[in-house]
Amino acid sequence: MKTLGEFIIEKQADYPNATGELSGILSAIRLSAKIIHRDINRAGLTQDILGEAGDENIQGEAQMKLDVFANETMKKALMARGDVAGFASEEDDSFIAFDTERGRNAKYILMTDPLDGSSNIDVNVSVGTIFSIYKRISPIGSPVTLEDFFQKGRQQVAAGYVTYGSSTMLVYTTGNGVNGFTYDPSLGLFILSHPEMKMPFHGKYYSINEGQYVTFPEGVKKFIKYCQEEDPTTKRPYSSRYIGSLVSDFHRNLLKGGIYIYPTSTSYPKGKLRLLYEGNPMAFLAEQAGGKATDGTHPILDIQPTELHQRVPFFVGSTAMVDKAKEFIEASA
Numbered sequence: 001m002k003t004l005g006e007f008i009i010e011k012q013a014d015y016p017n018a019t020g021e022l023s024g025i026l027s028a029i030r031l032s033a034k035i036i037h038r039d040i041n042r043a044g045l046t047q048d049i050l051g052e053a054g055d056e057n058i059q060g061e062a063q064m065k066l067d068v069f070a071n072e073t074m075k076k077a078l079m080a081r082g083d084v085a086g087f088a089s090e091e092d093d094s095f096i097a098f099d100t101e102r103g104r105n106a107k108y109i110l111m112t113d114p115l116d117g118s119s120n121i122d123v124n125v126s127v128g129t130i131f132s133i134y135k136r137i138s139p140i141g142s143p144v145t146l147e148d149f150f151q152k153g154r155q156q157v158a159a160g161y162v163t164y165g166s167s168t169m170l171v172y173t174t175g176n177g178v179n180g181f182t183y184d185p186s187l188g189l190f191i192l193s194h195p196e197m198k199m200p201f202h203g204k205y206y207s208i209n210e211g212q213y214v215t216f217p218e219g220v221k222k223f224i225k226y227c228q229e230e231d232p233t234t235k236r237p238y239s240s241r242y243i244g245s246l247v248s249d250f251h252r253n254l255l256k257g258g259i260y261i262y263p264t265s266t267s268y269p270k271g272k273l274r275l276l277y278e279g280n281p282m283a284f285l286a287e288q289a290g291g292k293a294t295d296g297t298h299p300i301l302d303i304q305p306t307e308l309h310q311r312v313p314f315f316v317g318s319t320a321m322v323d324k325a326k327e328f329i330e331a332s333a
């Protein structure tokens with residue numbers, strides 16, 4: 001039985017020059033995950049957790065109480081450890097420079113979707129937390145700047161998610177494969193349960209909000225029809241599975257093989273998901289597990305960000321399926 005804490009220390013030993021800062025950040029995320037897990041599990045029992053907070057985020061989406069709570073939890077845990085120089089979140093208008101002596105001298109920044117799957121909070125369906133870590137490019141000793149957050153996903157040092165599902169799991173990568181840890185609430189420990197996770201090359205699930213079908217581009221519509229056709233050699237039709245929490249849909253497809261799509265549409269001309277908080281971290285995990293992530297045609301990790309809350313069309317999952325979707329999109333272009 002190996003705990004997440006033991007695993008982090010073991011991995012750190014592979015890098016003799018490591019300062020322990022990345023390990024510190026992962027510990028702060030682990031603590032946040034435990035706190036958010038606890039509160040989600042009590043959600044129906046108190047008025048403090050369910051429902052809308054009464055405000056909108058900068059993207060005009062209604063903030064749920066749990067969005068705000070998870071965001072504050074992550075921020076406080078990271079600030080308390082002092083191992084990040086800056087923080088950006090889906091729920092905040094702008095980035096935050098941790099402008100303390102320690103913050104200015106820290107070398108990493110973190111971006112997060114603190115609570116993914118907001119529409120599922122009130123109905124007891126799985127939600128998640130996503131994080132993405134980069135080395136800053138501004139000089140150490142100064143407050144972080146916007147350019148620290150505008151790095152291509154390829155530059156990520158670590159990324160991962162927590163899925164608060166039938167059990168709570170933390171899954172992450174530091175660029176050397178993907179490992180999953182299941183939370184044992186009775187011990188208060190995350191235990192390595194899914195070492196070296198690999199996404200099946202061929203999948204059997206497609207995950208898309210099919211209710212929005214008429215708003216999708218031609219290539220996406222044709223790919224959906226392809227998934228539904230009968231063909232024993234490719235084991236079609238594929239099954240449709242859509243939870244409406246990217247983390248949960250991704251997690252299933254990682255384990256079982258499948259594709260998740262949030263395309264451009266007439267309702268969301270640039271896509272709905274956010275490049276920095278959702279696209280990049282999930283793309284890094286997908287590639288590290290042998291899968292793929294594109295905007296339909298190009299790798300997500302090669303996109304140059306230009307806005308903090310930038311949206312992106314997102315195709316992620318089993319390599320064969322993401323490649324197949326690309327064929328349909330290119331043929332309809």
Ligand code: AHG
Pocket residue numbers: 061090113115116117118119209244245246247272
């Ligand atoms: P968030 O709750 O962080 O805003 O993200 C919700 C995202 C994603 O998790 C999910 O797959 C998708 O939005 C669902 O959108 P639809 O309800 O439009 O399908």
Ligand code: MN
Pocket residue numbers: 113115116117246278
């Ligand atoms: Mn989200």
Ligand code: MN
Pocket residue numbers: 067090113114115116117118
């Ligand atoms: Mn969110």
